Amino acid sequence: MRLPGRLSAAIDVLTDVETRRRPVSEALKAWGLNNRFAGAGDRAAIGNLVYDALRRRQSHAALMGSDTPRALVLAVAVRDWSEDAQALNESFAADSHGPDVLSEEELARLKGSLPEETEDWVRADVPEWLAPSLERAFGPDWIAEGQAMAGRPSLDLRTNLLKSNRDRVMKSLARFEPVETAISPIGVTMPAGPRDARTPNVTTDEGYLKGWFEVQDQGSQIVAALAGARPGEQVLDLCAGAGGKTLALASAMMNKGQIFAYDSDRNRLAPIYDRLKRNGARNVQVRAPQPGALDDLLGKMDRVVIDAPCTGTGTWRRRPDTKWKLTPELLAQRVAEQAAILQEGQRYLKPGGTLVYITCSILPEENDDQVAAFRAAQAGFEVVPATALWRETFGSGAPAGVVTAGGGIALTPHLTGTDGFYFCALRRVG
Structure with missing residues (x-):
């Protein structure tokens, strides 16, 4: 044609x-x-x-x-x-x-060309009603953030350290001209091309079939690394879904310790079994949704990871149709769900344990606001300093602008060249 x-x-x-x-x-x-x-x-x-x-x-x-x-x-x-x-x-x-x-x-x-009087939300390519939220989140850079979110995404892969290393993955995919990710030390990326460029089909590659790598945006890799799961720990992945972050946690823990993977939706959880087998993740116990499925874990977890249900505004590059379907009512519904699951998640932590809150959203209502509301309602939690956590995880200072006013970490196409993600670690004290 x-x-x-x-x-x-x-x-x-x-x-x-x-x-x-x-x-x-x-x-x-x-x-x-x-x-x-x-x-x-x-x-x-x-x-x-x-x-x-x-x-x-x-x-x-x-x-x-x-x-x-x-x-x-x-x-x-x-x-x-x-x-x-x-x-x-x-x-x-x-x-x-x-x-x-x-x-x-x-x-x-x-x-x-666009006239000079064009409204800011039009230049940012976002729904008009979200402009105040984005301006609150990003200040004068909010238009640039919206414009970056309207670009094409790269194809990112995470090396599965249980079976391979980044050099081997890059050699396996050499025909696609992969490059190392800028932040994730185990990531591989293939930048989006212009016009009619095709996205490589890496899931038919021998390395993928052998479990050497997973398709995972660099932003998702970063927040999984920041979660800080260590070998030997007891970790609950409370919103495991298809298992993307579960697999990243298992790789970081080198199959030592235990991960309990749970999701309230049985259909979302279904793909995790085959993925665990292909990745060689042996320290994951999947808990299917049923009454009392997690009762034996109450007060025992070193770490509870909540990859919360959200509006998905951080994935607008990949799913731009959802940008125009989002409503204030849906945002309010997601905020309520997040508040409930944070309260649920903290029940499983032992004293000194860490509650990890993650969204793929760029809206403050789901991010800093949600953390502030949780801390106001639930005593005994302190925010783990984001700057120190980033340096401890990646060995360098955090990129300018990623630490939020509320002490979390915001990843965006404009700031980090990734999908939009929010991360905040809360330690139980007292």
Whole structure:
């Protein structure tokens, strides 16, 4: 397929997403099944167009004066893919599979730029109602934070030290030109390419099948390392999900001690069994959700890790459609869930134990505010100093701006080149 045909297909997919209210991944899969003539390169390019349109939906719509699928995809072609508007229009006229030729207004808008009076939240490509929260979290840098969150993510991998090392992983994936991650000492990354670049399929690699590495964003690797799990400890991973951080903890503990992996949702927990086997993680005991499943752990844990349910605002680069679906009601629901699970988690700590609170959110309501509310409601916890913890974990000073006003750690694409994550360690005292 030539570019006009790919643009037309992207418009169709976005139209399907809007009219049928289904996830982007499902709409792209359906398009591929209905258009089997399209090759892997075509499908990757169409997916990139769709996701790029959603990542910068606000500013694309502002430029075009419309947020229709056609307007958004045309804006991507010119603003993000650096196509010349006039040349693009000529290609439409010559290709029967492409979109209709540009109107005079469309051509003028594509050749223009955002007006000076454009609202800050539009420049940041975030929902208007979230602007105050982001400004509170990041101060004058909040627009730059939003713009960075509208970029493409890298593909990051975490070396499984139970079976391999980073050099071996990089040699195994040499054909993809991997590089070492900037912060995680065991991470490997493949930066996102421009335009129609394809993301490497590393899960078919021999090293992955042997358990040498896991796909895991560097930000997730960083917060798992900061959790500080040590060989011989008793650790409860209270929101284990599919087991990404459980596996990282097992690797850090070198299979010594015990990790209890639990999640209240049996379906989320299901993939963990195969992953544990492939990774060679033998110190993990999975606790399925049922009444009294964790009663024998009360007051006995050295460390309780809570990777809390959250809005997922830190993953907007990967799931940009969720950016525009988030509502104040959903945020309030997540905040309530987090407060409840923090109260639940502290029950399992022994004196001197550490409660680790993690979210993949960039909103203060779910991060510093949540920690402050917990400490106000639950006496006997102190925040572990973030600066010292970072230096102890990584052997160097924390990047500028990552330590929050409340003493936590915020990771973002703008600050650390990662997905958005929040981390805070709370030690039980007294």
